[in-house]
Amino acid sequence: MSQHRHPGAPGRAGAVPALPDLPEATVARLPEYLRALHNLAESGHETVSSEGLASAAGVNSAKLRKDLSHLGSYGTRGVGYDVALLVDQIEYVLGLTQRRAVALVGVGNLGHALAGYDGFAGRGFRIAALLDADPSRVGEEINGLVVRHVDELPRVAAEEAIAIGVIATPARAAQAVADQLVAVGVTSILNFAPCVLSVPEGVDVRKVDLAIELQILSFHEHRKASLTALPATGGSALTALPGGLAVTDTQEAIGT
Amino acid sequence: MSQHRHPGAPGRAGAVPALPDLPEATVARLPEYLRALHNLAESGHETVSSEGLASAAGVNSAKLRKDLSHLGSYGTRGVGYDVALLVDQIEYVLGLTQRRAVALVGVGNLGHALAGYDGFAGRGFRIAALLDADPSRVGEEINGLVVRHVDELPRVAAEEAIAIGVIATPARAAQAVADQLVAVGVTSILNFAPCVLSVPEGVDVRKVDLAIELQILSFHEHRKASLTALPATGGSALTALPGGLAVTDTQEAIGT
DNA sequence: CGCGATTTGTGCACGTCTTCACAAGCGCCT
DNA sequence: AGGCGCTTGTGAAGACGTGCACAAATCGCG
Ligand SMILES: NC(=O)c1ccc[n+]([C@@H]2O[C@H](COP(=O)([O-])OP(=O)(O)OC[C@H]3O[C@@H](n4cnc5c(N)ncnc54)[C@H](O)[C@@H]3O)[C@@H](O)[C@H]2O)c1
Ligand SMILES: NC(=O)c1ccc[n+]([C@@H]2O[C@H](COP(=O)([O-])OP(=O)(O)OC[C@H]3O[C@@H](n4cnc5c(N)ncnc54)[C@H](O)[C@@H]3O)[C@@H](O)[C@H]2O)c1
Numbered sequence: 001m002s003q004h005r006h007p008g009a010p011g012r013a014g015a016v017p018a019l020p021d022l023p024e025a026t027v028a029r030l031p032e033y034l035r036a037l038h039n040l041a042e043s044g045h046e047t048v049s050s051e052g053l054a055s056a057a058g059v060n061s062a063k064l065r066k067d068l069s070h071l072g073s074y075g076t077r078g079v080g081y082d083v084a085l086l087v088d089q090i091e092y093v094l095g096l097t098q099r100r101a102v103a104l105v106g107v108g109n110l111g112h113a114l115a116g117y118d119g120f121a122g123r124g125f126r127i128a129a130l131l132d133a134d135p136s137r138v139g140e141e142i143n144g145l146v147v148r149h150v151d152e153l154p155r156v157a158a159e160e161a162i163a164i165g166v167i168a169t170p171a172r173a174a175q176a177v178a179d180q181l182v183a184v185g186v187t188s189i190l191n192f193a194p195c196v197l198s199v200p201e202g203v204d205v206r207k208v209d210l211a212i213e214l215q216i217l218s219f220h221e222h223r224k225a226s227l228t229a230l231p232a233t234g235g236s237a238l239t240a241l242p243g244g245l246a247v248t249d250t251q252e253a254i255g256t
Numbered sequence: 257m258s259q260h261r262h263p264g265a266p267g268r269a270g271a272v273p274a275l276p277d278l279p280e281a282t283v284a285r286l287p288e289y290l291r292a293l294h295n296l297a298e299s300g301h302e303t304v305s306s307e308g309l310a311s312a313a314g315v316n317s318a319k320l321r322k323d324l325s326h327l328g329s330y331g332t333r334g335v336g337y338d339v340a341l342l343v344d345q346i347e348y349v350l351g352l353t354q355r356r357a358v359a360l361v362g363v364g365n366l367g368h369a370l371a372g373y374d375g376f377a378g379r380g381f382r383i384a385a386l387l388d389a390d391p392s393r394v395g396e397e398i399n400g401l402v403v404r405h406v407d408e409l410p411r412v413a414a415e416e417a418i419a420i421g422v423i424a425t426p427a428r429a430a431q432a433v434a435d436q437l438v439a440v441g442v443t444s445i446l447n448f449a450p451c452v453l454s455v456p457e458g459v460d461v462r463k464v465d466l467a468i469e470l471q472i473l474s475f476h477e478h479r480k481a482s483l484t485a486l487p488a489t490g491g492s493a494l495t496a497l498p499g500g501l502a503v504t505d506t507q508e509a510i511g512t
Numbered sequence: 513c514g515c516g517a518t519t520t521g522t523g524c525a526c527g528t529c530t531t532c533a534c535a536a537g538c539g540c541c542t
Numbered sequence: 543a544g545g546c547g548c549t550t551g552t553g554a555a556g557a558c559g560t561g562c563a564c565a566a567a568t569c570g571c572g
Contacts, residue, residue: 011493018509019478019479019482021479022475023558023559024558025558025559025560026559027472027475027476028468028472030471030475031465031467031468031471031472032452032468035450035451035467035468036452049518049519049520050491050519050520050521051519055454056452058452060553060560060561061539061559062522062537062561062562062563063560064560065519065520065521065522066521066522066559066560066561068520068521069520069521069522073520073521075353075519075520075521076519076520076567076568076569077518077519077521077567077568077569078517078518078519078520078567078568078569078570079519079520079568079569080518081520093475093478094471094474094475094478095474095475095477095478095479095481096471096474098469100474100477102470109368109372109373110369110371110373112365112369113365113366113368113369114466116365117365117366119450119467120466120467120470122465123470123471124467124470124471124474125467125470125474163475163477164470164473164474164475169532182384187477187480188473188476188477189473190466190469190470190473194291194375195291196288196292196312196313196314201478204473204476204477206469206472206473208464208469209287210370210376210446210464211287211291211375211376211379211380211381212287212288212291213446213462213464214356214379214380214381214420214446215286215290215350215352215374215379215380216283216284216287216461216462217420217444217445217462218349218350218351218352218356218380218381218420218444219278219283219286219349219351220283220444220460221351221356221419221420221443221444221460222275222349222350223275223277223351224443224458225351226275238536246509246543248334252290256512279528279529280528281528281529281530282529294524305548305549305550306549306550306551307549316530316531318530318531318532318533319529319530319531321549321550321552322529322530322551322552324550325550325551325552329550329551331549331550331551332537332538332539332549332550333536333537333538333539333548333549333550333551334537334538334539334540334547334548334550335538335539335548335550336548336549336550336551337550377556404565436549
């Protein structure tokens with residue numbers, strides 16, 4: 001996609017790449033910018049202003065500029081950011097210059113959907129192994145990959161350089177699987193099971209719990225309902241509040 | 257599950273329930289506490305200390321106490337929290353006293369997994385409708401629900417009181433689906449498509465983007481690698497840094 | 513070559529979130 | 543009844559994140 005040859009290391013040669021340690025909030029937004037930039041590149045944009053990129057990513061433009069400034073000065077005042085260059089920079093910082101190998105453990109309901117998803121390739125990842133404990137699932141082929149028994153994890157890890165483990169087993173099995181992943185040297189885990197994992201220091205865990213997302217939405221739904229139920233909030237008679245409900249965290253307004 | 261009769265409204269009768277407006281960070285953690293509490297209740301605990309609940313939920317105990325204090329004073333000093341009472345309180349605040357109806361739009365790869373998942377029922381939700389635009393999918397039955405055409409959304413919304421819409425369509429269709437959901441009165445949306453949705457004020461959107469989660473993990477993986485590559489950080493010779501890698505955000509240590 | 517239009521990068525103030533530390537409260541035991 | 547140990551609830555301080563507003567930089571044009 002990107003037609004630029006990026007420097008490999010950010011700026012100067014000689015010294016170590018030395019990742020700037022970014023604020024965690026910034027790290028969480030960089031992937032959004034990256035996705036927006038890929039879209040922009042695809043639609044032929046060579047450069048983009050902070051305003052344009054910000055609205056494409058659904059954030060405030062000042063925040064975006066501050067985020068990008070942490071990577072270095074890759075914009076041009078009066079012009080904007082070079083899309084291809086920025087793509088390369090963000091991919092470099094996120095460690096996406098190499099396609100990272102992902103091992104998926106638990107090929108059930110959800111695991112099948114993940115294994116069959118072809119969208120990860122374009123975002124820097126390659127599902128390198130499918131593992132399950134159920135003998136009747138072992139041997140099944142999904143998307144060109146054969147499901148192997150979870151006990152083969154050490155062998156699999158030796159074959160492929162597994163960078164990230166994804167857990168899609170029932171909650172009761174998740175801790176054991178996490179332990180197995182850690183044992184073979186995996187230091188990044190994405191957990192879909194609704195439970196807390198305990199891992200040694202140096203191992204990162206991120207979790208995705210859909211029920212939690214729904215419950216957060218439910219809270220706001222509940223609050224919105226209780227607000228509309230009592231229109232008078234406090235003592236003021238009917239001052240200038242059109243009928244607006246507060247938004248919380250949400251992305252708004254796009255429009256290229 | 258809960259054997260307590262909870263008050264309905266938090267404390268006093270007469271006045272409106274009047275949800276305390278909780279910090280957003282607290283709202284995001286309440287579901288975690290709720291899940292941990294359900295586990296504790298199931299294993300026979302009648303009460304739990306902030307320390308115990310905190311470690312079960314993977315957070316700091318001071319943070320947990322402050323979070324709970326926002327709901328009111330439901331603990332007993334010297335003793336801890338009554339598990340059943342706290343479950344009821346949190347469920348009330350999150351608006352889970354009624355089972356909320358969810359409409360799932362896009363019954364493809366991922367949508368099938370969601371539709372077939374039986375874990376939502378225990379967390380306060382009921383998948384009430386499956387919708388898709390593909391005529392060849394319409395009519396298919398999943399888990400006792402028949403897939404209907406997305407154009408029937410207005411009728412579906414009239415039949416069921418849809419509280420939350422879930423979008424599991426390709427990104428290119430997501431905005432149109434969101435618009436349709438908003439048009440039939442849905443004010444909470446969970447979006448799995450990797451794109452920014454534009455919605456009117458008063459509508460909450462939460463997104464789940466798996467590739468973003470992986471990319472965040474990739475960043476930390478990259479950083480860990482670049483750190484181990486250069487053991488000397490700065491000028492100090494070899495001061496007392498065992499060999500530890502920094503953890504970021506992650507949950508650690510459990511153990512009941 | 514200089515000027516105005518434009519847009520980045522950032523200092524600063526503000527708000528939110530986290531964590532510590534401890535007084536106040538509760539139950540139990542003597 | 544009184545004292546003791548335990549645990550909650552919270553004030554205060556610090557860390558972190560956000561957004562405004564503007565100086566500095568760059569481009570294009572006359
Ligand atoms: N399906 C969904 O839409 C959905 C939604 C939210 C959360 N989740 C969570 O995702 C996880 C997976 O859900 P699912 O619906 O795919 O469940 P599932 O039961 O369909 O699949 C689980 C798979 O894990 C395998 N497994 C069990 N123990 C294992 C072990 N020790 N090692 C390796 N594999 C093992 C099982 O053989 C099975 O194939 C669950 O924790 C669930 O709560 C799923
Ligand atoms: N499958 C995964 O594991 C996975 C992982 C990450 C992200 N996602 C995202 O989730 C979304 C769904 O993924 P998928 O793999 O299920 O895709 P899919 O192509 O298998 O399914 C999409 C479904 O949406 C339906 N659809 C298309 N346009 C529609 C419209 N206007 N109204 C209603 N339905 C419509 C299609 O008919 C199809 O059934 C995508 O945006 C994808 O990027 C999926």
